[in-house]
Amino acid sequence: MIKYTLRRLIQAIPTVFGITILSYLLMTAAPGGPVRALTAGDPRITAQQREQMAIRMGLNDPWPVQYLRWLLGDDWMRWDADGDGVADHAFLIPLDADGDGVPEPPGDRLGVIRGDFGRSYYARRPVLDVITERIPATLELGAAALLLSLTLGVPIGIIAAVRRGGGFDNFTRVMSVIFNAVPVFWLGLILILVFGSWLGLLPMGSRCEPTLTGDCPPIYGRLNYLLLPTVVLATGGVAAYSRYMRTSMLDVIGQDYIRMAYAKGLRARQVWFVHAARNALIPLATFLGPAITGLLGGAAITETIFSWPGLGRLGVASVVQQDYPVVMAVVIMTALATVLGYLLSDILYAWIDPRIRFD
Amino acid sequence: MTATTAQTAVDLKATRAVGESLWQTALRRLRRDRLTLLAMATLLLLATLSVLAPLISDVVLHVDPNRTDIANKFLPIGAPGHLLGTDDLGRDHLSRLLHAGQISLGIGFAAALLTMTIGLTLGVVTGYYGGAVDDFVNWIITTLDSIPSLFLLLIIAAVLSPSPGTLVLVLASIGWTGITRLVRGETISLRSREFIISARSVGASHWRIMFIHIMPNLFSIVAVTLAINIGNLILIESGLSFLGLGVKPPTATWGNMLSNAQTFFTKGPHLVILPGLLIVITVLCLYVIGDGIRDAFDPAMKR
Numbered sequence: 001m002i003k004y005t006l007r008r009l010i011q012a013i014p015t016v017f018g019i020t021i022l023s024y025l026l027m028t029a030a031p032g033g034p035v036r037a038l039t040a041g042d043p044r045i046t047a048q049q050r051e052q053m054a055i056r057m058g059l060n061d062p063w064p065v066q067y068l069r070w071l072l073g074d075d076w077m078r079w080d081a082d083g084d085g086v087a088d089h090a091f092l093i094p095l096d097a098d099g100d101g102v103p104e105p106p107g108d109r110l111g112v113i114r115g116d117f118g119r120s121y122y123a124r125r126p127v128l129d130v131i132t133e134r135i136p137a138t139l140e141l142g143a144a145a146l147l148l149s150l151t152l153g154v155p156i157g158i159i160a161a162v163r164r165g166g167g168f169d170n171f172t173r174v175m176s177v178i179f180n181a182v183p184v185f186w187l188g189l190i191l192i193l194v195f196g197s198w199l200g201l202l203p204m205g206s207r208c209e210p211t212l213t214g215d216c217p218p219i220y221g222r223l224n225y226l227l228l229p230t231v232v233l234a235t236g237g238v239a240a241y242s243r244y245m246r247t248s249m250l251d252v253i254g255q256d257y258i259r260m261a262y263a264k265g266l267r268a269r270q271v272w273f274v275h276a277a278r279n280a281l282i283p284l285a286t287f288l289g290p291a292i293t294g295l296l297g298g299a300a301i302t303e304t305i306f307s308w309p310g311l312g313r314l315g316v317a318s319v320v321q322q323d324y325p326v327v328m329a330v331v332i333m334t335a336l337a338t339v340l341g342y343l344l345s346d347i348l349y350a351w352i353d354p355r356i357r358f359d
Numbered sequence: 360m361t362a363t364t365a366q367t368a369v370d371l372k373a374t375r376a377v378g379e380s381l382w383q384t385a386l387r388r389l390r391r392d393r394l395t396l397l398a399m400a401t402l403l404l405l406a407t408l409s410v411l412a413p414l415i416s417d418v419v420l421h422v423d424p425n426r427t428d429i430a431n432k433f434l435p436i437g438a439p440g441h442l443l444g445t446d447d448l449g450r451d452h453l454s455r456l457l458h459a460g461q462i463s464l465g466i467g468f469a470a471a472l473l474t475m476t477i478g479l480t481l482g483v484v485t486g487y488y489g490g491a492v493d494d495f496v497n498w499i500i501t502t503l504d505s506i507p508s509l510f511l512l513l514i515i516a517a518v519l520s521p522s523p524g525t526l527v528l529v530l531a532s533i534g535w536t537g538i539t540r541l542v543r544g545e546t547i548s549l550r551s552r553e554f555i556i557s558a559r560s561v562g563a564s565h566w567r568i569m570f571i572h573i574m575p576n577l578f579s580i581v582a583v584t585l586a587i588n589i590g591n592l593i594l595i596e597s598g599l600s601f602l603g604l605g606v607k608p609p610t611a612t613w614g615n616m617l618s619n620a621q622t623f624f625t626k627g628p629h630l631v632i633l634p635g636l637l638i639v640i641t642v643l644c645l646y647v648i649g650d651g652i653r654d655a656f657d658p659a660m661k662r
Contacts, residue, residue: 018502023514030518177650181642183594185601186635189620193631197624204621300509301598305621316602319513331510338504 005347012339019335020112020328021067027324028063034121034322035059055098057121065092070328073114074107112332118325122318127325131311131333137207138310140219141299144230146291149237154281156238157245161253161280162272169246176239188232188305195228202228205307229306233299237291244287249280282352289345293338385579385655395651398644405641409460416458422451424458425609433626446630447619456633459611462523464641466612467593470530474592475585477535479577482542483569487550493543500536508533512595516604523606526599530592538584542577549573579656586649590642597638613638 035054039045054060058069069077078090087095087106095103110116117127160169196204203225208216216222252258253276261271300312307313311330318326379387389395408415416422420442428449436444443453485493503511512533519525549555550573558572593613599605600614608615616634623630 014498015502018498022502023511026511026514026518030514031520177646178639178643181590181594181639181646183597183601183614183635183638185598186617186638189617189631190635192621193624193628197628301602304602315510316513319510319517320604322517327510327514331514334510 001347001350005343008343008346012343015339016332016335020071020332023328023331024067024070024324025063027322027327028066030322033059034324038121038321052098056104058093058097060097061093068092069107069109069111070118070325071111071113073109073111073116075109076107078104078107080106112328117329120318120323120326122321122323122326127329130314130326131329134309134311134314137308138299138303138312141226141229141233141303141308141310142292144226145233145237145299148230148234149241149291152234153238153241154245154277154284156242158249158272158277158280160242161246161249162268164250172242176243179235179239182235184232184236185301185305187235188228188302191228191232192305205305207309229302229308232305233302241284241287244284245280248283249276252276252280282349285348285352286345288348289341289343290338291341292344293334293341381656385652388655389651392651392655395648395655398647398651401640402644402648405460405637405644406464409457409464412454412457412461416451416454420451420454422454424450424454424611426450433623433630435627436629443633444627444629446616446627447623452630452633455611455616456613456637459613459616459634460637462606462610463593463596463613463638466523466527466530466596466606467589467641470527470534470592470596471585471589473527473531474534474538474588475581477531478538479542479574479581481535482539483546483573483577485539486543486546487565487569487573489547496539500540503533503536509598512599513602513604516599521606523610523612526596526605530595534588534592538581538588541580541584545577545580546573549576579652582656583649583653586645586652590645590649593638593642593645 033054034057035050039050039053051060058066058074061069065077074093076091077093078087078095080087081089087103089095090103097104109118117131119125120127120130123130156172160172163169192204195202206225208222208225219226258271258276261275262268266275299308299310300316302308303310303313304316311333314326315330315334317323318330412424416424422441428445430449431438431441431445432447432449434441434445434449436442438444441451441453443451443456446452446455481496485496512529515529515532516526519529521529555568555572558568563572596605596612597614597617600612601618603615603618605614606612608618613634617631620631
């Protein structure tokens, strides 16, 4: 098992590399660039100053050089060999990039490989800080949504399966198709319109009341803020899990040991929930890994509608602002989560079901 | 001798009258599937209205979808001269909804067709030949699928700041992986069947085997995926346009008509409800049609 896990992790390395190269290439190809996004609407800044800014930020280097700087750092691209504090050697990039006769300061970036994700152009702080302060909000919303979709989806699937073809089965089948056809953002808008605007029962967005410190009270103090985004994020999950659970349950119900359980006189309820449902849950484990990932990535739109201060919204905003270091960090995090999610679900599957063996 | 041949011919004719081809069965089933027919009719109606949007605006409604009228903004449904009211800039809502439908439906259909063309060709070729090309394409697919597609879409959309045409290319450049995988898998399973081996033994070229023998067998899964894909692509396009990274105003799509929706809550709730409702109805119809085709072509279904 350890060997299998290691092999899968090693196989994931080229994939993650491919993702970073592709994302970087695409991002640097975007017109405008971070400098224009940063200085937009500021008439005091001249075109010349913008050019200087771009040079200092290394944005005028060819994209492979920029990518290398991001990946491996730039302390080996321009460095100070004699210790006088002035850079005197350069590799791949010019010593005096802006042409003012004075060498640029020595490179101080370590690169992602050495744990340096750079600084956000926009927030002017280390990317890791910007990202880590967003993680709790995303996890909170994701966990709540996963919990809701499982607690609703699994029982719905079980009941639909044991009452196959009945009213409940047909009703939930229709509902799941309808909910799949509803755009997430529109569902969010309608819920905000009804519960926030018309009825005034729930807040229209954000994670909690604005506070002086910017921190939020403990979660039980702001469940009203959590409710609508959780419902919106969970609908897809409820629809999917109830369908999977129904299929899986139908498979199990046809097995001999279920007939055996009835034959020895167990009550139907006991057969369904104790004997059948436990085995029917096994295939669902394979969806758990990707589901966790999906909640990370799929929350972007939900977080944006509800002004939820999470990773997804940060990602969307950073793409718009062309804040490359932040976008890259979000892409890497979500890509890693995807790879690990699939691995996790494979391992879970083997762990729950002893008939499955790897290697 | 002649008598026997004639006898066989008659027998054959008789069997043909009783038995029917897969296609005949499928069409017969579809004709009796009321829900699918209703979905097809609804979709056809929406598509026709959208295609005729310029004509309808001009001749029937006498409005220009992009003409702003600040004096008459946020008119409610049923206001004189504006059947479905007006939006935040006083533009006629019905006319904009129809024009938006043209773009939204157009993008969905075009992107799905392009996706299918890429997926079908690539899937059949990689599945049939296997080897290094297959490995390479598979690696690309795994890589692309590991990036949360929303972020990839956002990045690409930001790069191109798309017109409807480029948005189709963007959506297809992401969407081809799913159908390629599906077609590839199906091709691999078909490749080793007897009828392919027999085709090869009589000297059919690779090209002929792929396009004459394998592709027709993929029809039903491709048709089902196509219908569902159009729906999904319409959903994705609307989400992207809602975030402001899809088609830019003043060109209306059902998605970007909602991008300022939060500011309409008190003044014009119909501006929030109607574009979304049209998306839901369209996508729902496509899902139902996809399901209907699947059932119609499923040999296991007896009806």
